[in-house]
Amino acid sequence: MEDVLDAFRAASDPSRLRILGLLEATELTVSELVAILGQSQPRVSRHLKVLVDAKLLVRFREGSWVFHRLNNQGQARKLIELVPADDPVRVQDLARLEEIEQKRDEVAEQYFAKFAPEWDRLRQLDVDEEQVANAVQEMLPLINTQSLLDLGTGTGRMLQVLGPDAGEAVGVDNSHEMLAVARSNLRRWGLGNCRLQQADILALPLASESFDVVVLHQVLHFLKRPWAAIAEALRVLGPAGRLLIVDLAPHTIEDLRDLHAHRRLGFGDDEVREWLAQQGFTCETIRHLSGGKNSDGLQVTIWLARRFASSPLPQAL
Template sequence: MSSTLKSLRALADPTRLRIVALLEREALSVNELQEITRMGQSRISTHLGLLQEAGLLQSRREGKRAFYKWHENADSTAREFIELAVRGAKEESHYAGDQLNLKRVVARREQQAHVYFNQVAGRFDRSYGPGRSWQAFGHLLLRILPPLVVADLGSGEGLLSELLARRCKKVIAVDNSEKMVKFGAAKAKKNGLKNLEFRHGDLQSPPVESASVDLVILSQALHHAEEPAQTIVAAHRILKPGGQVMILDLLRHNFEQARELYGDRWLGFAESDLYHWLETAGFKKIEISAVASEEQPPHFQTLLASAMK
């Protein structure tokens, strides 16, 4: 049977005309079509199957539900038949009532979204949302970066280094723990990150050539350094002219247990200390601000400092 005859046969039924008219602008599920038309599930499913078989409808799955709509790739003849069918459906007694019910169903969908966002307003950034993770945000932000050469000082096992390596030209991860370096290097090799190199060394004299990198990152690492000021001088040494340093660290606090719990040498830093060390090391365009504050005790606050060589 030709596609033209299949289309004509599929549309030669008032119930199928009714369904096609409802799917003119909205993709609807079987349950929604049931609610709008007051017809049984099996009856609707049968008619949808015939319309799909004729190439007039397509469906997409979302979890356990399938949503139906006009076929995007229907040929011009089939689309003309559908449009004629909708014109005919508009003359049927059911049309006005179906359109009112359709508006109600669509409005309820929108209302459900509004209810959710109204409920979490004021705590949205602390509420779980599928797919809304800092790792995902990190990948998004990395797309902004040009392909740089980066030194990640105090990298640990390389969580941030791995993320950077997926975008940057080269990443040099430096840590003073041989075990961390060994683990990070093995993980990078396993993940095929040939542009990520782990090096063992301390933060005050990192094993990185002078004027060789575009960006130096110290992410929650400076408070582990024996000499924070000297570490910033070292960052200046390895940066190319016009390069940038970025420091994420804790604002000064009084949680003494951090020394035992996390191996911290310093209980965070005052903004003035960071500014002084950066300026003394020769950095320009220094910017420092608090960017995060934890709700749970001891209420750690995070500073972000950036500066140019």
């Protein structure tokens, strides 16, 4: 009962209720919340502290950015449900959030459009791509893979690595420029069984349960809702399918945000495991690889996931 009372006390302020509503479906930095609420940073930070103390929010730091998200174990979602969806302040807040998220997406899209021609060189600065390719091939023998889906395919690197052993493969990306490079790469590599499709990986125009293997290679750290990309990947995965995620392990190289449009500084195993578990999936294998010679100590993790034996079908987020 104490926790419930603490939750009500903490939320009994208009700004704090607004913050809960904003964090319902995303995680935001303090400065993003400042911009949306139009209040000073100390004031917003005070509100956030009250909400964290009442176990309504979780705070986590990555370099100089501090993020907040809802505490799924607390009462936050129940409190948000009490506010009508058409409440004018709530509607205005969500419109402002949408604006801010759109600007952020544009920065990332412009980055990929600008760097598409040299993406294959840039990718090698972060990690040793041969080491990753070998590990992926070892973890995922594709002997029985009829259909492979590579989400955020970029210039098609994972199609190059896994495509030859798949019956057919599809690479999806929303960047026209990246796909143009991928298209010429596929021709050069002679991969006639691979095709490309321009689409948003958060809302795939693809049928549920239609792929044997889905891959997310170095994509999640660009996204504002990485868990939503995982949920969508799992939706299109067949009942006995495998999801392969390759991404950076937690690191502190903040320059990657400004120079390379990274949103998150890598992911820990527990975080990824939790997102998978929420969708009824479990990690079959996890491998940690150290980065390439120019990587400043960056590490790569590979998570291979499959459905829990008796789990229901995944939920859309």
